[in-house]
Amino acid sequence: MNGKKVMALAGNPNVGKSTIFNALTGARQHVGNWPGKTVEQKKGYFEINREKIEVVDLPGTYSLTAYSIEETVARDFIIKDKPDVVIDILDASNIERNLYLTLQILELTDRVVVALNKTDIAEAEGAEIDAEKLSRLLGVPVIPLIATHKSGIDRLVKTALDIAKGEKKTTPLKIAYDRAVEGRIEKIELMLKPLSLEGYPLRWLAIKLLEMDSAAVELVKKAGGKDILIDISGMEPLEGEHDIETVVPATLYDIIGKIVDEAVIYKEKGETLTDRLDRVLTHKYLGLPILFLVYGLIFGITFVLSTPLMELIDTGFNVLRGGAASILSSSGAPAWLNGLIVDGIIAGVGGVMVFLPVIILFFFMFAIVENSGYMARAAFVMDRIMHKMGLHGKTFLPLLLGYGCNVPAIMATRTLENRKDRLIAILINPLIPCGARLGVMTFIVSVFFSGLTATLVMLSLIMISLGLVFLMGVLFRKFVLPGEHPPFLMELPPYQMPGIMDILIHTGERGSIFVKKAGTVIVAVSIVIWYLSNYPGANINSSYAAMLGRTLEPLGSLMGFDWRIMVALIAGFGAKETTITTLGVLYASGGSSAGFIAGITASLTPLVAYTFLLVQMIYVPCLATVAIIKKETGSWKWTGIAVGYTLLLALILGVLVYGIGKLLGWG
Amino acid sequence: MPPLPLSLLSPNQKASVISVSGGRGLVKRLNDMGFGPGAEVMVLNRAMSGPLMVMIRGTRVAIGRGLATKIMVNPE
Numbered sequence: 001m002n003g004k005k006v007m008a009l010a011g012n013p014n015v016g017k018s019t020i021f022n023a024l025t026g027a028r029q030h031v032g033n034w035p036g037k038t039v040e041q042k043k044g045y046f047e048i049n050r051e052k053i054e055v056v057d058l059p060g061t062y063s064l065t066a067y068s069i070e071e072t073v074a075r076d077f078i079i080k081d082k083p084d085v086v087i088d089i090l091d092a093s094n095i096e097r098n099l100y101l102t103l104q105i106l107e108l109t110d111r112v113v114v115a116l117n118k119t120d121i122a123e124a125e126g127a128e129i130d131a132e133k134l135s136r137l138l139g140v141p142v143i144p145l146i147a148t149h150k151s152g153i154d155r156l157v158k159t160a161l162d163i164a165k166g167e168k169k170t171t172p173l174k175i176a177y178d179r180a181v182e183g184r185i186e187k188i189e190l191m192l193k194p195l196s197l198e199g200y201p202l203r204w205l206a207i208k209l210l211e212m213d214s215a216a217v218e219l220v221k222k223a224g225g226k227d228i229l230i231d232i233s234g235m236e237p238l239e240g241e242h243d244i245e246t247v248v249p250a251t252l253y254d255i256i257g258k259i260v261d262e263a264v265i266y267k268e269k270g271e272t273l274t275d276r277l278d279r280v281l282t283h284k285y286l287g288l289p290i291l292f293l294v295y296g297l298i299f300g301i302t303f304v305l306s307t308p309l310m311e312l313i314d315t316g317f318n319v320l321r322g323g324a325a326s327i328l329s330s331s332g333a334p335a336w337l338n339g340l341i342v343d344g345i346i347a348g349v350g351g352v353m354v355f356l357p358v359i360i361l362f363f364f365m366f367a368i369v370e371n372s373g374y375m376a377r378a379a380f381v382m383d384r385i386m387h388k389m390g391l392h393g394k395t396f397l398p399l400l401l402g403y404g405c406n407v408p409a410i411m412a413t414r415t416l417e418n419r420k421d422r423l424i425a426i427l428i429n430p431l432i433p434c435g436a437r438l439g440v441m442t443f444i445v446s447v448f449f450s451g452l453t454a455t456l457v458m459l460s461l462i463m464i465s466l467g468l469v470f471l472m473g474v475l476f477r478k479f480v481l482p483g484e485h486p487p488f489l490m491e492l493p494p495y496q497m498p499g500i501m502d503i504l505i506h507t508g509e510r511g512s513i514f515v516k517k518a519g520t521v522i523v524a525v526s527i528v529i530w531y532l533s534n535y536p537g538a539n540i541n542s543s544y545a546a547m548l549g550r551t552l553e554p555l556g557s558l559m560g561f562d563w564r565i566m567v568a569l570i571a572g573f574g575a576k577e578t579t580i581t582t583l584g585v586l587y588a589s590g591g592s593s594a595g596f597i598a599g600i601t602a603s604l605t606p607l608v609a610y611t612f613l614l615v616q617m618i619y620v621p622c623l624a625t626v627a628i629i630k631k632e633t634g635s636w637k638w639t640g641i642a643v644g645y646t647l648l649l650a651l652i653l654g655v656l657v658y659g660i661g662k663l664l665g666w667g
Numbered sequence: 668m669p670p671l672p673l674s675l676l677s678p679n680q681k682a683s684v685i686s687v688s689g690g691r692g693l694v695k696r697l698n699d700m701g702f703g704p705g706a707e708v709m710v711l712n713r714a715m716s717g718p719l720m721v722m723i724r725g726t727r728v729a730i731g732r733g734l735a736t737k738i739m740v741n742p743e
């Protein structure tokens with residue numbers, strides 16, 4: 001075949017696919033030590049001997065059935081896109097379970113090279129793997145690897161390329177099931193022959209049909225093979241105690257057992273670090289308090305360390321504004337241009353760049369937790385609580401991710417198998433305040449409150465959001481999407497020392513996404529806000545912004561909000577960061593940020609400020625989140641529900657908190 | 668010892684899986700994760716309620732209590 005060669009990376013979750021993808025392509029994909037990070041199929045390119053190679057990172061899967069989105073994505077790619085070579089990545093420290101997928105891949109294609117990754121961990125755990133022997137047994141090349149040190153990558157690329165070009169042939173091991181099953185497979189294969197089946201290997205399809213795999217059944221139905229399906233369902237059940245769902249995996253594991261016996265030597269291993277850590281971190285009583293402690297530390301440290309840094313950045317931007325203003329006026333620029341640049345763009349971007357410390361610190365600490373292996377334990381510990389919502393522990397992970405950004409968090413719900421569970425997880429996710437909202441909160445809290453009160457106010461908001469997540473989860477499960485308690489099954493990877501480079505790269509990546517956003521979306525919103533608040537009249541009170549805000553003021557007054565806050569909330573729909581920018585423009589009479597802070601503290605009581613923080617934390621997801629909800633649910637109805645209920649919830653809580661606060665005389 | 672569901676196996680006691688019951692998808696998923704007949708399993712961590720942490724085919728796996736009742740095991 002001519003043209004660009006395509007390599008696909010396949011493997012169980014958490015085997016190091018993204019690490020290898022990054023090593024190959026120089027990309028900076030998210031690496032973390034918990035199963036299920038990569039839910040999308042990602043593409044990258046690299047060059048070798050001036051030849052361009054495409055690499056596709058498939059989602060991590062344990063199997064190739066049609067029970068989850070990721071598995072379907074992975075297997076469809078291998079079957080339909082026919083990559084020139086599949087690089088099957090194994091976790092050497094976990095070889096038995098990992099080989100299960102390998103055997104399934106070998107049933108689909110012979111263009112396979114096995115990358116035996118994490119050999120360092122395997123060695124430390126006392127497993128000695130003979131790669132040569134393994135290669136002979138599997139019938140495909142096996143390349144040992146330590147992806148985090150990039151060791152073995154060159155050999156892997158060379159071997160993969162040889163296979164892709166057809167210069168190296170493989171003879172993959174053939175899997176033979178017992179006689180009764182083989183007989184059926186043969187019969188079905190014969191029946192399938194006349195159909196045109198988009199290049200699906202017939203033997204594989206026959207096995208899938210025996211297993212009643214939904215996608216395989218659908219395919220054959222479409223190809224006009226209804227009769228075949230009837231014939232299959234009419235086949236006698238297998239003799240013996242187990243049915244086909246059990247026999248097929250049992251055969252695979254049987255073969256694996258023999259392979260492992262021959263190719264792996266286990267030395268007696270004592271208690272591992274993971275055993276010892278798990279005894280404490282997942283302890284039946286200590287587990288939950290420890291989780292809350294970790295949670296508290298992440299937020300506490302972010303909040304405490306970022307406040308002085310935020311002030312520093314703020315001062316920097318004020319100096320910049322002063323400088324720009326004097327240069328512009330001395331060079332004779334028209335007043336509107338001066339206003340646009342100084343009060344519109346610089347003030348707008350500055351108001352958002354102030355959050356940079358929050359974003360950086362949060363992602364830095366979160367990445368440490370993510371890379372250590374603790375994330376999966378958090379799911380384990382939370383399972384009992386999530387169970388009360390009718391969901392399971394795994395649903396907790398997308399929620400945690402939401403504190404960074406709700407968009408990838410909502411995509412991460414793909415790891416949930418059941419559609420109803422997934423819908424609930426998507427619907428409640430926006431209630432978790434993302435980095436941008438946390439930034440707004442940190443900023444406003446530090447303006448209105450100080451010392452311990454500030455920390456407590458911040459904590460109260462985060463606790464309220466958690467309470468709402470729980471409440472809405474229960475309500476959705478009970479009244480909107482009732483269902484069984486979903487089964488909880490999740491691999492817990494060994495703990496590891498977080499790689500400092502992984503953490504720095506990831507933090508830097510998130511930081512640069514944020515800065516880019518400030519340079520694009522937020523500049524645009526700032527210009528619009530500046531225009532709306534300066535035209536048509538010279539006075540802000542007769543501006544378009546004021547007109548817009550005033551029409552909403554009656555609603556706002558229920559919560560103590562003036563028109564300025566209503567405008568800020570509307571702007572926040574575009575990107576939550578711009579809430580602050582907008583407030584800055586609307587409250588700053590003098591133009592400087594001291595003017596903004598003086599202006600806003602003079603206009604709002606702490607009660608109104610608190611109510612505002614609560615409302616901005618809950619009301620409608622931002623535009624990007626709404627878009628991803630639409631994409632992931634594929635339905636306007638559920639997108640509408642997500643927007644509608646958050647809006648309603650924010651309104652109810654806003655009115656309640658403001659009303660009660662006033663009754664208590666806090667206003 | 669007589670067979671019992673995985674959910675009742677005491678910690679650190681080795682056992683082998685006899686059978687897995689439940690819906691087609693569930694059985695398949697459990698089998699895929701290694702909980703097939705003959706597999707050796709050990710409970711690492713268990714509270715009065717909530718999920719269990721088990722060792723199956725060299726991997727630590729968290730498994731919900733409900734699921735664990737569907738796996739019958741034979742203690743060694």
Ligand SMILES: Nc1nc2c(ncn2[C@@H]2O[C@H](COP(=O)(O)OP(=O)(O)OP(=O)(O)O)[C@@H](O)[C@H]2O)c(=O)[nH]1
Pocket residue numbers: 011012013014015016017018019020030031032033034035036037038039059060061117118119120121145146147148149371499502
């Ligand atoms: N010790 C060691 N750790 C590794 C090696 N390769 C990857 N890791 C670590 O394993 C973890 C998982 O790696 P990822 O590359 O994120 O795994 P993935 O396969 O993309 O995971 P999913 O996205 O969940 O499918 C990370 O913490 C890596 O640092 C290796 O060779 N040795």
